[in-house]
Amino acid sequence: MKGIGEMLNVENMVVSYGNIRAVREVSLTVGDGEFVVLIGNNGAGKTSTLKAICGVNSPSGGTVNLNGENITGKPSHKIAAKRVAMVPEGRRVFAGMTVRENLDMGAFLRRDKKSIENDRETVYELFPVLRERFRQPAGTLSGGEQQMLAIGRALMAQPQYLLLDEPSLGLAPIMVESIFEKIVQINRQGISLLMVEQNAFLALSVANRGYVMDSGEIVLAGTAEELLENDMVKRVYLGMEEAEES
Structure with a gap:
């Protein structure tokens, strides 16, 4: 990392929709220049986490710190002005x-x-x-x-930090490969990435680190290599065939 404060740091974030707690005390970090992925099944709370980080939704608990500054619950345009950008699911x-x-x-x-x-x-x-x-x-x-x-x-x-929500969703495999090559290129230019992606094998193949979310909680974290070798990740998120290939 370039400096001690150069980090996106989420601590014990809670996101609620009425009585439903979509995100339960999630903590994660994205260091300067890192490529971090967030994987998990539909409804795990991944998109809610991204939206709360960039101010689309307000967390009901916890903190979001950007390079040492508390940006929790700030409006999205003010967070964008601090060089945090998001590519939403479905392109928009x-x-x-x-x-x-x-x-x-x-x-x-x-x-x-x-x-x-x-x-x-x-x-x-x-x-x-x-x-x-x-x-x-x-x-x-x-x-x-x-x-x-x-x-x-x-x-x-x-952006200094780019958040990507399901960039491969609905795309043909050859287009997915092309998009991911460009995403890796963007990261190599020094932009820190936090990406939500359902294609866990592809995501972990290009990232530095990853977090696994289930039912609103982080249940596993590690380097991309560690997660690719993890038995639970292989069984639940990669599928047996992909697990054998990896």
């Missing part, structure tokens, strides 16, 4: 706006026009298809292209 691009307009929405908190232009060019270099389609309405793109756009839009906010 602005269908009626062009590719370029979508990208520029990611920079809505910024006023540095030249730097915005440079970052847009960087996104086009990462995802060349977006340059080809910059005038097209986002709603006309394929699912994979929309996922690229959603990631590119988040990068326009110049």
